[in-house]
Amino acid sequence: MxxxxxxxxxxxxxxxxxxxxxxxxxxxxxxxxxxRAVTAAPVHVAAAPAPVAVAAAPVAAPEAAAPAADAHSNATKSPMVGTAYLAAEPGAAPFASVGSKVAAGDTILIVEAMKVMNPITAPNGGTLTHMLVENGQPVEFDQPLFVIA
Incomplete structure (x- = not known):
């Protein structure tokens, strides 16, 4: 042929x-x-919470549920899509952990986007009360990352 x-x-x-x-x-x-080989863009699927058996309980009033939904309204959000890292390099101590006192401008974590490490800093001083992402976790634009009170 x-x-x-x-x-x-x-x-x-x-x-x-x-x-x-x-x-x-x-x-x-x-x-x-x-x-030709086609490389698909990575798909990020959020895991659904595991089902929990709940005994029948009285239904709470809608007003009582509102504060829970608002719990992280003051969270610092991701300015970009990328991967969150809580330390400068693998095996290093995290920049900050829950309960740490931080000052405005302190690096709390980094978001890697397109091979660039972008520091995400504390917008204000206080105590880091919630870390809402895990090390190596993909993050989306405007996703809550941490809370400082």
Missing amino acids: KIDVDMVRQLAEMLGETGLSEIEVEDGDRKIKVS
Whole structure:
């Protein structure tokens, strides 16, 4: 079988132009198939909370539920999509931990985005009361990261 190199190149160019992952052409007993590996963007799926058995209890008034939903309204939020790291490097001590006293401008964690380490600093001084992300966790834009009171 004689391979038509120009045809293979044209098919490969068509893959790039159309975004297809595979093209197959058949001409009599000759068949040419050109394919490329397609890397999918990582999909971040939030895990659903585990079901919990609950005994029948009286239903709380809607006013009582409002403060719980507002618990982290003063959280510092992520300015970008990336990966959160709580320490400067693997094995190092975290920048801060729950209960730590922090000053305005102290680095609390870093968010890596496109191979750039972006420090996320305390907007004000106080005590770090909640760390809402884990080391190495993917974070979304505007996702709450930590709370300082």
